[in-house]
Amino acid sequence: MFLLFRGFDQVLLETPNFVEAFIAVSMKAAIIALIIGLVIGVVLGVGATSESKILRAISRIYVELLQNTPILILLFFLYVFSPYVVPGGVDAFTVGSVVLGIYHGAYISEIVRSGIQAVAKGQEEAAKSQGFTKLQTMCYIILPQAVRIIIPPITTQVVGIIKNTSILQVIAVGDLMYQAQIWTSYSGFSGPAFILAAMIYFAVCYPLTLLSRHLEKKFAKGYVRKAKKATQRKEKAKVGGKVYGNH
Amino acid sequence: MEIISSVFTPGNVRYFLTGLEATLQFAMLSILFSFVLGTVLALVINYAPKLLGYPAMLFVELYRNTPLLLWVLFGRFGVAKAFRLDSYMAVLVMFVFFFGAIVCETMRSGLNAINKGQFEAAASQGFSFAGMLRYILVPQAVKLVMPQLLSTLITIIKDTSFLSVISIAELMYQGRAVMAQYVSVSEKIVCYGIIIAIYFTINFSLSLLVRHLSNKQKSRKPVGTSLKLG
Numbered sequence: 001m002f003l004l005f006r007g008f009d010q011v012l013l014e015t016p017n018f019v020e021a022f023i024a025v026s027m028k029a030a031i032i033a034l035i036i037g038l039v040i041g042v043v044l045g046v047g048a049t050s051e052s053k054i055l056r057a058i059s060r061i062y063v064e065l066l067q068n069t070p071i072l073i074l075l076f077f078l079y080v081f082s083p084y085v086v087p088g089g090v091d092a093f094t095v096g097s098v099v100l101g102i103y104h105g106a107y108i109s110e111i112v113r114s115g116i117q118a119v120a121k122g123q124e125e126a127a128k129s130q131g132f133t134k135l136q137t138m139c140y141i142i143l144p145q146a147v148r149i150i151i152p153p154i155t156t157q158v159v160g161i162i163k164n165t166s167i168l169q170v171i172a173v174g175d176l177m178y179q180a181q182i183w184t185s186y187s188g189f190s191g192p193a194f195i196l197a198a199m200i201y202f203a204v205c206y207p208l209t210l211l212s213r214h215l216e217k218k219f220a221k222g223y224v225r226k227a228k229k230a231t232q233r234k235e236k237a238k239v240g241g242k243v244y245g246n247h
Numbered sequence: 248m249e250i251i252s253s254v255f256t257p258g259n260v261r262y263f264l265t266g267l268e269a270t271l272q273f274a275m276l277s278i279l280f281s282f283v284l285g286t287v288l289a290l291v292i293n294y295a296p297k298l299l300g301y302p303a304m305l306f307v308e309l310y311r312n313t314p315l316l317l318w319v320l321f322g323r324f325g326v327a328k329a330f331r332l333d334s335y336m337a338v339l340v341m342f343v344f345f346f347g348a349i350v351c352e353t354m355r356s357g358l359n360a361i362n363k364g365q366f367e368a369a370a371s372q373g374f375s376f377a378g379m380l381r382y383i384l385v386p387q388a389v390k391l392v393m394p395q396l397l398s399t400l401i402t403i404i405k406d407t408s409f410l411s412v413i414s415i416a417e418l419m420y421q422g423r424a425v426m427a428q429y430v431s432v433s434e435k436i437v438c439y440g441i442i443i444a445i446y447f448t449i450n451f452s453l454s455l456l457v458r459h460l461s462n463k464q465k466s467r468k469p470v471g472t473s474l475k476l477g
Contacts, residue, residue, distance in 0.1 A: 069450070071408075072411070198318075201317065
């Protein structure tokens with residue numbers, strides 16, 4: 001068992017390099033992927049709730065296609081064919097970040113879609129009655145309310161993006177996993193580099209997971225309490241003072 | 248059309264099918280063992296004394312916050328070398344640990360969703376705690392979270408593509424091997440299209456099943472609701 005940890009003291013010397021690789025490459029790719037993913041996600045999420053059948057179909061096809069294929073295949077596909085699409089080829093880092101953004105954009109669009117649909121339908125009708133156009137309704141009324149519902153799942157997606165930056169290693173981008181593997185191969189010790197890499201990923205992702213759970217509790221409470229109070233008030237008014245709560 | 252006939256040779260098709268068989272075999276073994284591990288972990292975290300529960304929770308959190316590729320590489324270059332295991336077994340163990348943590352979260356949500364009244368009703372009938380778990384709670388929890396478990400199966404099938412990185416001959420590896428024979432772009436695109444189509448067909452059918460099951464569940468009465476009085 002402790003064979004796995006042999007050489008751990010030596011890999012600890014490499015920690016600054018690992019962390020630097022992580023921040024400079026993995027986190028940068030994660031941030032670019034997050035931005036691309038948010039843009040795609042919001043556009044497709046809003047499109048999925050629109051009334052035009054074409055927009056809904058495009059969004060549906062995109063989401064289904066990307067949620068049911070492995071990300072590694074997407075990565076290889078775009079990496080191998082990028083010289084034909086963009087003359088001169090694209091460097092591996094850009095391809096990786098774009099693929100991550102495209103892939104997670106599908107998941108984010110589902111989150112955005114469910115967030116928009118969770119905002120009460122009455123809001124949309126009330127806005128229409130006040131003379132808002134479709135776009136104005138979306139921008140001023142629905143999206144601000146949907147944001148509160150969307151943020152906790154998006155935080156979980158951010159954790160997923162950071163974890164998925166590990167696939168950049170496969171196309172030889174110098175991210176954390178790549179460094180770990182290079183160290184393992186030239187030092188001859190089997191385990192420690194990966195254990196250190198796991199600790200770095202954990203140290204970054206675990207706080208985000210905790211944040212996501214905290215946000216979920218915080219946002220859910222405000223909503224539920226108001227709804228429960230409103231229902232109780234309604235019941236009181238109906239049955240002449242007696243409130244039959246749910247058992 | 249010569250592209251199609253040049254790619255769909257019997258040899259190539261056999262390559263793809265071999266890869267598909269390896270992928271599905273690995274995925275089935277993974278989901279089976281990770282379901283067992285996940286259920287055990289969920290029961291330990293929820294109902295065992297804190298002394299056992301905290302290490303289990305640490306295990307689950309560790310595997311939830313680290314990437315799968317890390318563990319795949321660790322299994323191949325770390326565990327397999329250190330213990331001189333076959334890399335297939337080592338990576339299978341890593342997959343089982345990783346997805347065991349995910350299944351544990353799912354099962355915990357299922358167990359927590361069961362009405363407290365079930366516990367009391369079972370105790371009043373004289374069930375021991377183990378009996379309660381085995382005959383009443385776990386079956387209900389599994390039925391509740393079945394859609395999520397199938398989603399996890401979809402994720403497992405997608406993540407078997409990571410095995411191609413460590414040269415295990417599953418679908419993507421075989422697909423890329425087939426692709427290496429061809430030089431022209433259009434044939435390579437057809438090869439990729441075939442791989443993507445196979446993954447998409449399997450996963451999409453499973454996701455339709457997931458949607459069907461979760462719709463059926465939504466229209467059913469919630470589990471273990473007590474009677475409404477008044």
